[in-house]
Structure formats: C-alpha cells, structure tokens
Amino acid sequence: MSAEPAAAGYSIRARLLLGAALVLLAFMAGAGVAVQRAHADSVRDAHYARLQSTVYLLLARxxxxxxxxxxxxxxxxxxxxxxxxxxxxxxxxxxxxxxxxxxxxxxxxxxxxxxxxxxxxxxxxxxxxxxxxxxxxxxxxxxxxxxxxxxxxxxxxxxxxxxFDREIATFSRTLWAWLGGAGVLLLLAQLLLLRWGLAPLGRVSAEIGRIESGAQHRIEGSYPTEISGLTDGLNALILQERARQERQKEALSFLAHSLKTPLAVLRNALQQPAQLPAAVEQQVARMDEIVQHQLGRARAGGASRFAPPVQVAPVLARVRDALAKVYAEKSLAFTADCPAGLSWRIDEGDLFEILGNLMDNAAKWAKHRVAASAERTREGLVLRVDDDGPGFTDTESVLQMHVRMDERVPGHGVGLAIVSDLVASHHGRLTLSRGPLGGGRVEIVLPLA
CATH class of the missing domain: 3.30.450 (Beta-Lactamase)
Structure with missing residues (x-):
C-alpha cells in the first residue's frame, strides 16, 4: 500500500528527465571511453613510428x-x-x-x-x-x-x-570536461523540450480543474494529435454523464408530475367508497405504467463510444424465443435475420429494451407473422421489425405515452414511447411505415457513437 503513493508521486517530466539523464550518461561514458582509447592508440602508434625512425637513423650510422x-x-x-x-x-x-x-x-x-x-x-x-x-x-x-x-x-x-602519459592525461581532462559540459547543456535542453512538449498536458489538467469547479463545461482547447484523442474522449464522457444526469433529473421530475393526477383521483375516490376499488385498480395500473416508462428513460445508457461491443444476433434470438412462448396461443411465426458476427457498441440493456418493446408491440397486432432483422450499413446499425397486422394509422401520436391504436388490444401504450426515448438518447432515427408483410414496419437507425 505504501509503494503506490510513492510511485504515483513521480511526474512524467521527472521520469523522462531521469531516463534521458541515464541514457545520456551511458552514451557519454561509452563515447568518452571509446574516444579516449582511440586517441591513446593513435598517440602510441605515433610514438612508435618516431622511435622506428630513430632505429633507421642508427642503422644508417x-x-x-x-x-x-x-x-x-x-x-x-x-x-x-x-x-x-x-x-x-x-x-x-x-x-x-x-x-x-x-x-x-x-x-x-x-x-x-x-x-x-x-x-x-x-x-x-x-x-x-x-x-x-x-x-x-x-x-x-x-x-x-x-x-x-x-x-x-x-x-x-x-x-x-x-x-606520452602527460599527453594522454591532458587529452583525457579536456575530453571529459567537454563531454561533461555538453551533457549538462543537453540535459538543460532536454528539460526545456520536456516543458514545451508536456505543456499541453498541463493545459488539459488546468481545464479539467476548471470543469470540476464549474468555470467551464467541456475541454475547449486545441491540442496536438497525440492528446486530441484523450480530450475528445473526456469530452464524450462528460457529455454522456451530463446527459445521463439530465435524463435522471427529467425522469424524476416527470414522475413526480405524472403521479399527481392518479393520486388526486385516488384522493377523490376516498369520498365515494363504492367507486374506490375500481378507481384504485385503474389508477394503480396507470401509476405502474408511469413508473415503468420513467425508469426506462432514466436507466437508458445512451450513445457511448466506450460501451463494449454487444453481439446483436444472440439478443435478437433471446427476445424472439421469449415472445414465442408469451404469444404461444396466437401461434405466431417469429423470424430473426441477423449476421452471426454483427456487433455494436451499445448498452446491452438498451438493446434488449428496444428489440423487446418493438417485437412485443408487433406481436400484439400481428395476425400470423412477426419478422425482425438487423444489419450494418453506412448509416449505422439498422433494426427493422415487421408484422402482418393493420399497420399504423397515426405515426405521430402512437409514439406518445398511453396512446394505443386500438383500446381493445391489451397493453399500456408505453412501449413505443420508451423505444422513441431510447433511440433519441442514442441520437438515432425511428421511422414508422407500412412493411412488406402488409402491416406495420418500425425501422431504427443507430449511428456510430
């Protein structure tokens, strides 16, 4: 436990400077020794050559x-x-x-x-x-x-x-003095270069401090290529977290506001005991729908480049198998078409929520068949759910909460509203139209995070 804070105390500048000093010391030492030996060998050979000339002089005389x-x-x-x-x-x-x-x-x-x-x-x-x-x-x-x-x-x-020894010693002193001076100058230059090169990190740190204090809302500076990926990622995380907090605050606000009416109805029903059981049952069901919808909005993951890739085919197959059991009495034929290796960066819960609500809504209206498909295109991840029911008659109001195409069909009228909110949190597009099976088609396009 005590080693981690000590290790964390070293700055990048100190580490790089220490590493540069060690490398420079090793280089200078190696170069100095090599030059010193080369000079000594050269001077020794020159002395031997002069002595050989003296031998020739002796030989001549x-x-x-x-x-x-x-x-x-x-x-x-x-x-x-x-x-x-x-x-x-x-x-x-x-x-x-x-x-x-x-x-x-x-x-x-x-x-x-x-x-x-x-x-x-x-x-x-x-x-x-x-x-x-x-x-x-x-x-x-x-x-x-x-x-x-x-x-x-x-x-x-x-x-x-x-x-000979004096000449070698004089050269050695001069050599090491110059190498030492050059090493000090190089270290000073390295220090200045490090301060200049690491200055963007200092600016990022200062901006993060201002974000924490509330002085600014995102990293705004222009940074080198090596750091721009980091700053873009931090901005994405900040925006994602703020969007999540905003959704949660909004969901709580809507929840509090939406529950006022059912509570007022129940309060009035207390004055009429004969209508109380029916009112309680009706309003409790309505409050359950409201809570489900707002909780679904609050827990929506939203678009995130950091979400782990999710295999789409297994999720689609699990939803298909579950709904086949739920609607076994209608003998519906559920089909799912998705490439085996297709994956997408999305919260798995969001994907289950989208596919589950879409296919559940299609199954309520389908006569014989529900078809779901997923593919990746240039636009992004495309999800389609088709049924052979009556289709959509009002494509705008059906996306609103508690609006159903036919009151005789069981449901709460919140499924497509939840899907619409989820798609919006992923910056996607939801389209309602008539499909190839003769009924309704819901197409969702989720762009890259």
Missing amino acids: AELDAAGALQMPGEFAEPRLSLPQSGLYAGVYNGLQREQWRSPSSLGLQPPLRQDGVETGQWRNELLAQGGRNYLAVSYAVRWAVGRQAVPLVLSVVEDSAA
Whole structure:
C-alpha cells in the first residue's frame, strides 16, 4: 500500500528527465571511453613510428670493421641521443662480438634495451618497465654481411613514457570536461523540450480543474494529435454523464408530475367508497405504467463510444424465443435475420429494451407473422421489425405515452414511447411505415457513437 503513493508521486517530466539523464550518461561514458582509447592508440602508434625512425637513423650510422666489431659515431641528428638522461635512449647489440653499444643519453641509467628475442627483419613494439619507470620500446633485428659472415645486430630505442602519459592525461581532462559540459547543456535542453512538449498536458489538467469547479463545461482547447484523442474522449464522457444526469433529473421530475393526477383521483375516490376499488385498480395500473416508462428513460445508457461491443444476433434470438412462448396461443411465426458476427457498441440493456418493446408491440397486432432483422450499413446499425397486422394509422401520436391504436388490444401504450426515448438518447432515427408483410414496419437507425 505504501509503494503506490510513492510511485504515483513521480511526474512524467521527472521520469523522462531521469531516463534521458541515464541514457545520456551511458552514451557519454561509452563515447568518452571509446574516444579516449582511440586517441591513446593513435598517440602510441605515433610514438612508435618516431622511435622506428630513430632505429633507421642508427642503422644508417652504424659501421662494422673487418673483424665484425661495431663502430658508432659520437653524435647523431637526434640531439636527445647525446644528452644524458634526456628520456630517449638507444642501443645496438652485436651478437658476433657479444658487445652492447649504448647512446650517451643512457649515462647513469640502465634502460631496458633488448639483446635478443627479436626475429630478423621484424619489428617489436612494446611497453616495458624498469627501475620504477615505464618505457615505450622499439626493437629491430638485422644480419650485417661482413666478408663471408653475417653479423646479427639488434637495434633498440626506448623512450620514457612520461611525455606520452602527460599527453594522454591532458587529452583525457579536456575530453571529459567537454563531454561533461555538453551533457549538462543537453540535459538543460532536454528539460526545456520536456516543458514545451508536456505543456499541453498541463493545459488539459488546468481545464479539467476548471470543469470540476464549474468555470467551464467541456475541454475547449486545441491540442496536438497525440492528446486530441484523450480530450475528445473526456469530452464524450462528460457529455454522456451530463446527459445521463439530465435524463435522471427529467425522469424524476416527470414522475413526480405524472403521479399527481392518479393520486388526486385516488384522493377523490376516498369520498365515494363504492367507486374506490375500481378507481384504485385503474389508477394503480396507470401509476405502474408511469413508473415503468420513467425508469426506462432514466436507466437508458445512451450513445457511448466506450460501451463494449454487444453481439446483436444472440439478443435478437433471446427476445424472439421469449415472445414465442408469451404469444404461444396466437401461434405466431417469429423470424430473426441477423449476421452471426454483427456487433455494436451499445448498452446491452438498451438493446434488449428496444428489440423487446418493438417485437412485443408487433406481436400484439400481428395476425400470423412477426419478422425482425438487423444489419450494418453506412448509416449505422439498422433494426427493422415487421408484422402482418393493420399497420399504423397515426405515426405521430402512437409514439406518445398511453396512446394505443386500438383500446381493445391489451397493453399500456408505453412501449413505443420508451423505444422513441431510447433511440433519441442514442441520437438515432425511428421511422414508422407500412412493411412488406402488409402491416406495420418500425425501422431504427443507430449511428456510430
């Protein structure tokens, strides 16, 4: 129970900002590491290339006498080789004479100059450590022809990695400083974009607050496509709820007003005891009709895009089977024509009320046959009920409450009135006409919610 309020406290903006920060951090870290490694590899390769150039310099200045002894000059084009402890050191190992030449720069030091482990004609680039220092080392082995013999030489050049490390460290500080600054700017830009992008939701929330306070009646603003569906749905719910409340208030008002007359008749009948039983029976029946009609209006679901789809064929079949039992003594033939997969967004109770009243009214007037059908057209859901009775003579008054075509036919005169109210609540159309069976036809068209 305690976790839900905590989770609900996070705003969409905070979640998106946190998610963006985490993604940006991961991206920046990955990109920074990749760039740093690429730069380090590039700088290292450049250092190795310079060291290899120094090896070529040694190779060009090296000489061997007739006995195969190594002879090196005192000075080189690379001045650091002549400066003691300059950080650049060179050595040549003569495998024939077992002698090692070291550059003057190695005076007082023992840099890790190779004497073996290098294949002839092959370069060996490596990072070595000695005396608490790290060195970038390049070695190359050759065979020098002296007369009839080949003298193996191993030329090595090493450089203190301090300069390399400083260059890498300087680049790393600059790189992470720029990436950090770019990350902060991107987060600020993201925050501004989120405020701009989520502003319509804030306006929707403000409008809902004004609706709750009664300052306005619906969401009136113009919103982006992603939110317009939400605002349209909220407006539909608001209108539907207000229509439902209006129907209920109207039904209660009509109920109170309609019951005044039967109650007055009963009050007057108390003064005439002989007429009281008949008056009570008549007026109670009338009040029952009034209550049924007004309750039917009050509980009408009305058009709703959020109503679950209802399969029309099973409802039509249940009404048909029920009425076949009720009017078994008339031996009526009830037929129902409806596609098996036809469904419609409508309250199931409303659909039962419409079909039940229409088919019940048709059965009261039919001589032999009642036919009901349902189909979907471009206009919407079309319901038709036909009978082979006398048909309608006054299509306007028959839709009014307590009006019957023939007083000899049992009924309360409220069925078609209830259907008319239900169809109106669904913004539909009800038409009375003469049908193909020779009697009356009631056609109802319910548009999409």
